[in-house]
Amino acid sequence: MIKPDGVQRGLVGRIVQRIEAKGLKIVAMKMRTLPQDVAREHYAEHSQKPFFGDLVSFITSGPSVPMVVEGKDAISEMRKMNGATNPTKAQPGTIRGDFGLDMGRNVIHGSDSPESAKREIALHFGEAELSSYTRIDEAWLY
Numbered sequence: 134m135i136k137p138d139g140v141q142r143g144l145v146g147r148i149v150q151r152i153e154a155k156g157l158k159i160v161a162m163k164m165r166t167l168p169q170d171v172a173r174e175h176y177a178e179h180s181q182k183p184f185f186g187d188l189v190s191f192i193t194s195g196p197s198v199p200m201v202v203e204g205k206d207a208i209s210e211m212r213k214m215n216g217a218t219n220p221t222k223a224q225p226g227t228i229r230g231d232f233g234l235d236m237g238r239n240v241i242h243g244s245d246s247p248e249s250a251k252r253e254i255a256l257h258f259g260e261a262e263l264s265s266y267t268r269i270d271e272a273w274l275y
């Protein structure tokens with residue numbers, strides 16, 4: 134999910150381009166300002182952390198772009214492309230490493246396990262919003 138800073142800085146196209154170029158398949162995508170309850174649920178694992186309030190107010194501060202991404206090792210490959218949580222620690226070539234400087238404004242979120250992906254997809258999309266299609270390059274990717 135591209136966070137509000139990524140949207141407001143006009144980074145959506147460049148991020149989507151990286152995901153597509155990698156060979157991962159975007160099967161759902163929308164623009165949405167997260168309601169408070171969805172944001173709190175999205176980051177439920179951090180509800181006891183001192184930064185939870187700031188995190189929720191930031192993530193609800195403007196539109197985000199949630200996506201569902203499929204492909205080989207999609208979760209770990211997306212997190213690798215996203216880079217370290219703190220953009221000043223993230224390697225160049227990663228989204229956070231190339232586009233960010235601040236921990237709280239780190240451009241993109243990625244699910245961290247199949248369980249959290251499943252939970253987060255259900256938070257942002259209905260079944261009917263997930264598309265099924267074949268990428269023209271699938272035979273060459275795999």
Ligand code: RTP
Nearest residue numbers: 184188217218236237238239241242243244245
């Ligand atoms: P995300 O969930 O957003 O993909 O990021 P992540 O897995 O790399 O990091 P996570 O530990 O899940 O933290 C969620 C988001 O909370 C903010 N954060 N702030 N001030 C702090 O110490 C702190 N720690 C985390 C970051 O914006 C992080 O992306």
Ligand code: MG
Nearest residue numbers: 242243244245
């Ligand atoms: Mg996380």
